[in-house]
Amino acid sequence: MIKKRGKKWVLVSKKSGRVLGTHPSKTAAEKQEAAINISKARAAGHRIPKK
Numbered sequence: 001m002i003k004k005r006g007k008k009w010v011l012v013s014k015k016s017g018r019v020l021g022t023h024p025s026k027t028a029a030e031k032q033e034a035a036i037n038i039s040k041a042r043a044a045g046h047r048i049p050k051k
Contacts, residue, residue, distance in 0.1 A: 002029045011036075 001012050009029040011020040020036065023029040041048055 002026065002033060 001014050003010050003012055004026075005022075007024075009023045009026045011023070011029050011032050012018070013020055021029065021032045023032065038048055
């Protein structure tokens with residue numbers, strides 16, 4: 001989940017509420033969130049091609 005804190009965008013875990021990353025732009029936070037979701041899918045056995 002992405003939240004804005006002051007001038008920064010923060011990626012927060014939905015389960016634990018832990019901060020996963022802090023970014024200067026929402027786009028950068030969205031890219032990290034996508035990377036984490038891809039990593040989770042690969043760990044679950046889904047075949048996702050690397051770019």
